[in-house]
Amino acid sequence: xxxxxxxxxxxxxxxxxxxxxxxxxxxxxxxxxxxxxxxxxxxxxxxxxxxxxxxxxxxxxxxxxxxxxxxxxxxxxxxxxxxxxxxxxxxxxxxxxxxxxxxxxxxxxxxxxxxxxxxxxxxxxxxxxxxxxxxxxxxxxxxxxxxxxxxxxxxxxxxxxxxxxxxxxxxxxxxxxxxxxxxxxxxxxxxxxxxxxxxxxxxxxxxxxxxxxxxxxxxxxxxxxxxxxxxxxxxxxxxxxxxxxxxxxxxxxxxxxxxxxxxxxxxxxxxxxxxxxxxxxxxxxxxxxxxxxxxxxxxxxxxxxxxxxxxxxxxxxxxxxxxxxxxxxxxxxxxxxxxxxxxxxxxxxxx
Amino acid sequence: xxxxxxxxxxxxxxxxxxxxxxxxxxxxxxxxxxxxxxxxxxxxxxxxxxxxxxxxxxxxxxxxxxxxxxxxxxxxxxxxxxxxxxxxxxxxxxxxxxxxxxxxxxxxxxxxxxxxxxxxxxxxxxxxxxxxxxxxxxxxxxxxxxxxxxxxxxxxxxxxxxxxxxxxxxxxxxxxxxxxxxxxxxxxxxxxxxxxxxxxxxxxxxxxxxxxxxxxxxxxxxxxxxxxxxxxxxxxxxxxxxxxxxxxxxxxxxxxxxxxxxxxxxxxxxxxxxxxxxxxxxxxxxxxxxxxxxxxxxxxxxxxxxxxxxxxxxxxxxxxxxxxxxxxxxxxxxxxxxxxxxxxxxxxxxxxxxxxxxxxxxxxxxxxxxxx
Amino acid sequence: xxxxxxxxxxxxxxxxxxxxxxxxxxxxxxxxxxxxxxxxxxxxxxxxxxxxxxxxxxxxxxxxxxxxxxxxxxxxxxxxxxxxxxxxxxxxxxxxxxxxx
Numbered sequence: 001x002x003x004x005x006x007x008x009x010x011x012x013x014x015x016x017x018x019x020x021x022x023x024x025x026x027x028x029x030x031x032x033x034x035x036x037x038x039x040x041x042x043x044x045x046x047x048x049x050x051x052x053x054x055x056x057x058x059x060x061x062x063x064x065x066x067x068x069x070x071x072x073x074x075x076x077x078x079x080x081x082x083x084x085x086x087x088x089x090x091x092x093x094x095x096x097x098x099x100x101x102x103x104x105x106x107x108x109x110x111x112x113x114x115x116x117x118x119x120x121x122x123x124x125x126x127x128x129x130x131x132x133x134x135x136x137x138x139x140x141x142x143x144x145x146x147x148x149x150x151x152x153x154x155x156x157x158x159x160x161x162x163x164x165x166x167x168x169x170x171x172x173x174x175x176x177x178x179x180x181x182x183x184x185x186x187x188x189x190x191x192x193x194x195x196x197x198x199x200x201x202x203x204x205x206x207x208x209x210x211x212x213x214x215x216x217x218x219x220x221x222x223x224x225x226x227x228x229x230x231x232x233x234x235x236x237x238x239x240x241x242x243x244x245x246x247x248x249x250x251x252x253x254x255x256x257x258x259x260x261x262x263x264x265x266x267x268x269x270x271x272x273x274x275x276x277x278x279x280x281x282x283x284x285x286x287x288x289x290x291x292x293x294x295x296x297x298x299x300x301x302x303x304x305x306x307x308x309x310x311x312x313x314x315x316x317x318x319x320x321x322x323x324x325x326x327x328x329x330x331x332x333x334x335x336x337x338x339x340x341x342x343x344x345x346x347x348x349x350x351x
Numbered sequence: 352x353x354x355x356x357x358x359x360x361x362x363x364x365x366x367x368x369x370x371x372x373x374x375x376x377x378x379x380x381x382x383x384x385x386x387x388x389x390x391x392x393x394x395x396x397x398x399x400x401x402x403x404x405x406x407x408x409x410x411x412x413x414x415x416x417x418x419x420x421x422x423x424x425x426x427x428x429x430x431x432x433x434x435x436x437x438x439x440x441x442x443x444x445x446x447x448x449x450x451x452x453x454x455x456x457x458x459x460x461x462x463x464x465x466x467x468x469x470x471x472x473x474x475x476x477x478x479x480x481x482x483x484x485x486x487x488x489x490x491x492x493x494x495x496x497x498x499x500x501x502x503x504x505x506x507x508x509x510x511x512x513x514x515x516x517x518x519x520x521x522x523x524x525x526x527x528x529x530x531x532x533x534x535x536x537x538x539x540x541x542x543x544x545x546x547x548x549x550x551x552x553x554x555x556x557x558x559x560x561x562x563x564x565x566x567x568x569x570x571x572x573x574x575x576x577x578x579x580x581x582x583x584x585x586x587x588x589x590x591x592x593x594x595x596x597x598x599x600x601x602x603x604x605x606x607x608x609x610x611x612x613x614x615x616x617x618x619x620x621x622x623x624x625x626x627x628x629x630x631x632x633x634x635x636x637x638x639x640x641x642x643x644x645x646x647x648x649x650x651x652x653x654x655x656x657x658x659x660x661x662x663x664x665x666x667x668x669x670x671x672x673x674x675x676x677x678x679x680x681x682x683x684x685x686x687x688x689x690x691x692x693x694x695x696x697x698x699x700x701x702x703x704x705x706x707x708x709x710x711x712x713x714x715x716x717x718x719x720x721x722x723x
Numbered sequence: 724x725x726x727x728x729x730x731x732x733x734x735x736x737x738x739x740x741x742x743x744x745x746x747x748x749x750x751x752x753x754x755x756x757x758x759x760x761x762x763x764x765x766x767x768x769x770x771x772x773x774x775x776x777x778x779x780x781x782x783x784x785x786x787x788x789x790x791x792x793x794x795x796x797x798x799x800x801x802x803x804x805x806x807x808x809x810x811x812x813x814x815x816x817x818x819x820x821x822x823x824x
Contacts, residue, residue, distance in 0.1 A: 217612075365770050
């Protein structure tokens, strides 16, 4: 996505907030249009209200938060919001004690080095006085995460094992889902090792909307709420998604206007030949949006926030892989995933 | 030229030695014709028994449109009723919407069912029930919101018809693909009331006429192959009043899913079954229509509202949110039913099952607003 | 040398409205695969070009969604799918499942 795709014809229209000339629209070009300043404020407010609605930082304690950066525009946006908050540039101060976690998912050593180099650059511009840790998703394979070395990408020695485990899963849809689950396990392990209980991820509305439909197709319909809304509370660990109301389009425009796009890390596209539920969902949502059904993602996420499991509140037990509420050790979906995996590596995650 | 590789042997439990001819869509099982047929019937029997769908001696109305789902439904119900001695009194019920050229042919197909299966048939028309045929309605309001009218009218028509023939239960031919689509559509439209109920195998138990869906777990592809294997003739033409684009996209997506990851169909249904609405969320309560006594969450049920609109010339009534009045018009018995379609599957019109969906995006969004 | 074989191509479930006739005996090149037959159908049998997407995909390399293909009443998924070689006297059937019921 680049900025130039989003210049729409707003000739003569006035900003809905302040009556100046309108230049930008959000997801639905028929709903509202803004001047530059109001647009920036609108997006920033979405970020802020996602956090304040759930009163995540009301407590004076537990302000340490792991901020995940993955090189994407949304990742850069998140870093900038935190940087902004620390510098108290805008009127309200978000009291967060951040540690940046650069989460690497490429496996090629050259690409990993490229990420490391880029991080050095970015560090000089954003959050200079904050701890930065670079770790690979393969850290999920550690039974216990130990000390971090600030000078290198942690966990690279576990990459072969990680790849082996993923390859052992024969169904493309399940392999993708396993990657998602492993990412969360990785974040959880790292947070525990650092004794930090909160973790912010840069998942935006576009990602979460698609994820909601994916989960529906995987049979986890009752548990959509913790998976795609702003707060996912687990034992001693909290996943926060402050960009849940912000669309990729809004991120890209914002980044352009605020000069943040230079803080992204370009990663080559992955193989899109393989068909999976996830790839079909992506085309489906794209088609709907091309056909001008702009409120699709919004509605899906809103629906997800209003529903829960029919047997909610009982037991209190969770699936050992994906953590949704489940009376059994593994939810039906994770059971199916495990069945399609050859080899033993996945079993270390199951009690 | 070497001989082409033949099909694998039939995988049925009973050690059948025929070559397999059919690959069951639901689980990929490779079966010969007779074994596939028996397997399909056993699946439906299991669904009926596990969910206690019927009581002995009950009169059951089979919503029959002449299409593939209801034809197979009628045939299988009759077969199982005889084979397993359910003791049911089965009758065919068909609705004539009054669409020239379309419904005439399908009614012929239903008539054939009646003759072949030896089941009594009752036909009810929109004209008798509401004073309007679909042709009349489209002439009056054009092709924009006609699916809204048809969907609402059909749902009520089946209930009234069943009641008229003294049935205590109605069965429709909704299949797994329909259900998966409906779950998806309800999420996409934000209709959580329907989402909560749409996967129930029996709906409307609180009213006079519960509806059951014995083919709930049957894949559409298997239904077609079953009809073919048993040489059942059915009717198929698209409703001439244009199909809805939105549901068309959802349908394509579900079909693609079925190809790539067939389990997704059943998992979508599973998802729907696990869903319930959080306590904090407000939902409408059910009352009785002031005019006709049908279930509704407003003063007038949806059908009466729509007819009122037709008769007074205010054809937005019941379809669009009124700008002047503050009263919000909510989808009524459809909410009760939890079905996102216009009844296709049981009395399908083949128009890709649009209920309150229209091709007009504006209206669609307003209709979405109408839900709560 | 034009070596052709006789086959019957059969349409059902709604697909017959897109072609000249419900069942037709035709001559196709010997050694044709099912894939070749799809192209043959597109080029010679389809009359309603506007709705061809109900039967075939854009480049006629696969059938459209919801279309079942059978050779002598056997699901081609049990044979070699689109690589299945057609033999003389075969009946190839296309059944559409797209219509309501």
